[in-house]
Amino acid sequence: MYIQIHNQIKQDIEAGKWKIGDRIPSERDLAVTFGVSRMTLRQAVQTLVDEGVLERRIGAGTYVASQKVQEKVSGVTSFTDLMLAQGKQPSSKTISYHVAKPSLSEIEKLKLPEDAQVLRMERIRYADDVPISFEVATVPYSLISSFSKSEVTRSFYHTLEHKGQYILGGAQQTVSAMLASERIAEYLDIKRNEPILRLRQVSFLQDGQPFEYVRTQYVGTRFEFYLER
Structure with missing residues (x-):
């Protein structure tokens, strides 16, 4: 509803x-x-x-919302790889995981037919057991229907590359600031209305097919974005 x-x-x-x-x-x-x-x-x-x-x-x-000034961030990097590169142990907690009809936004971002199905999952991501972010990821169900839940939730990008034999391409990313809602504050162990960073990302395979639309909210005091020109 x-x-x-x-x-x-x-x-x-x-x-x-x-x-x-x-x-x-x-x-x-x-x-x-x-x-x-x-x-x-x-x-x-x-x-x-x-x-x-x-x-x-x-x-x-x-x-x-008014249109924001945008900064281009390039590259697709998994949360797992990012944390390991920082010498931290990544982990995640799955809040929800279900197959559903896509919303209009998901249809637009993933270029899906209206009768398509998507996997929508919510996860809290941790580094050394400290909550870093809350994410809602939407993936075309046809892309991952042969994978198990653990293969998708543990390290989605690794599963795509190594089991699915897909080649990952680039991503379109938008970063902005917002205040944590009561729900997000509880998940991330912060105070309500504490500043957080929001990343909206559409990721593509090498052939240009979008395979993921993710909305992630990061604790501003525990994560920062690094841009290299």
């Missing part, structure tokens, strides 16, 4: 019902409009916030 609401709000924004900088109705009003609980409505809105479509302003409500 929250995906359907996500899609409708996104369609309304694209149709011009709300423009960049406009405040959308309160969660209470939207819940009444869609005939759902505030919890379901909040999940739909939070998904749009995570995708950068909406933005929350403390004490002021939720607004259609």
